[in-house]
Amino acid sequence: MPLPMSLSALRIFILMTLTLSLWGVSREASTDMGSLVAKGRVDQSTVSVLASPSPVRVGQAFFSLVIHEPLKNRGDLNKNLSMVLSPPRNARPDHSHHHSQPLRVRALRSEGRHPGMLGALVELPSAGTWSIEVISDTSPSQSRFHFELEVAPPQPPWVDYWMAFALPVLGVLIFIWHQRRVIAGSASGSSKAKDSQA
Numbered sequence: 001m002p003l004p005m006s007l008s009a010l011r012i013f014i015l016m017t018l019t020l021s022l023w024g025v026s027r028e029a030s031t032d033m034g035s036l037v038a039k040g041r042v043d044q045s046t047v048s049v050l051a052s053p054s055p056v057r058v059g060q061a062f063f064s065l066v067i068h069e070p071l072k073n074r075g076d077l078n079k080n081l082s083m084v085l086s087p088p089r090n091a092r093p094d095h096s097h098h099h100s101q102p103l104r105v106r107a108l109r110s111e112g113r114h115p116g117m118l119g120a121l122v123e124l125p126s127a128g129t130w131s132i133e134v135i136s137d138t139s140p141s142q143s144r145f146h147f148e149l150e151v152a153p154p155q156p157p158w159v160d161y162w163m164a165f166a167l168p169v170l171g172v173l174i175f176i177w178h179q180r181r182v183i184a185g186s187a188s189g190s191s192k193a194k195d196s197q198a
Contacts (some may be wrong), residue, residue: 012031035051038132038145040145040146042144043138045067048152052064058124058151061124065081082134083120083135087103089128130149131148
């Protein structure tokens with residue numbers, strides 16, 4: 001038995017809305033930990049650096065550092081690291097109060113988004129290739145590693161809010177489709193009634 005038109009349209013609308021919502025949630029979850037941008041050695045440990053969002057853009061970036069301790073140092077859970085981020089040459093910051101000076105932040109276990117990770121939130125004012133050093137707080141002059149990170153320009157605002165614009169349009173399209181089906185159904189019903197009367 002076919003579903004009534006209104007119920008069918010409602011189910012399609014709910015299905016499309018859930019699909020778009022779940023896609024947005026899964027996308028957000030996949031970028032929560034960030035992407036691996038560097039790996040190196042500090043002291044006797046290997047450090048993995050993850051950055052989010054991915055790709056990293058002008059604005060706020062969150063760095064998660066994972067310390068892979070050798071077996072003999074597994075008891076040291078309080079190690080903190082620092083990051084020195086040098087902006088690209090000839091960088092043009094988005095705001096005039098920013099200067100093209102290196103940024104220094106500490107990556108702390110208390111700021112980590114997941115157990116076992118160090119975390120640091122950084123405001124990146126300009127796009128380009130940033131030069132980054134990860135430095136041990138215990139022996140900063142001897143133990144560090146360097147990597148480069150490409151920072152993209154800021155994302156256009158409509159990219160973040162496209163779903164807010166897409167859902168009303170989708171609702172209007174489903175409504176139009178539903179009304180056309182109703183009109184087509186009533187027209188065929190009236191023609192059948194005329195045929196039966198004849």
